[in-house]
Amino acid sequence: MDIMISNHSGEPIYQQISSQIKNLILTGELQEGGALPSMRNLALQLRISVITTKRAYEDLEREGFIESYTGKGSFVKAQNVELFREEQLRQVEDLLTQACEKAKICNVSLQELEEILKIIYGGDST
Numbered sequence: 001m002d003i004m005i006s007n008h009s010g011e012p013i014y015q016q017i018s019s020q021i022k023n024l025i026l027t028g029e030l031q032e033g034g035a036l037p038s039m040r041n042l043a044l045q046l047r048i049s050v051i052t053t054k055r056a057y058e059d060l061e062r063e064g065f066i067e068s069y070t071g072k073g074s075f076v077k078a079q080n081v082e083l084f085r086e087e088q089l090r091q092v093e094d095l096l097t098q099a100c101e102k103a104k105i106c107n108v109s110l111q112e113l114e115e116i117l118k119i120i121y122g123g124d125s126t
Contacts, residue, residue, distance in 0.1 A: 017056035025065050036074040
């Protein structure tokens, strides 16, 4: 499992870890029941505090992506299809928000933006 940490990102390290593990789960790279590295091993690998990896794992567990067992470790939890869809929709909304903000800066009209989106999406699909 490759996790990349950026010290230049405005996002806290624990959130970077959490979002990257979520993406690995959502894309299927980490399968249901698959073991995650121990908090200590991941902290050593990333050269960060165990407290930081613990916080990332706690967030993932709270959001239903992993389950942890004392003395056994943390494992990828079976994913609820609705949870998966909600996470994907949230990411799409974030990216579209960024696109809209850039469009406004460049004085791109809503109509122009809709045309661009239709072209990128692949036509007048519903």
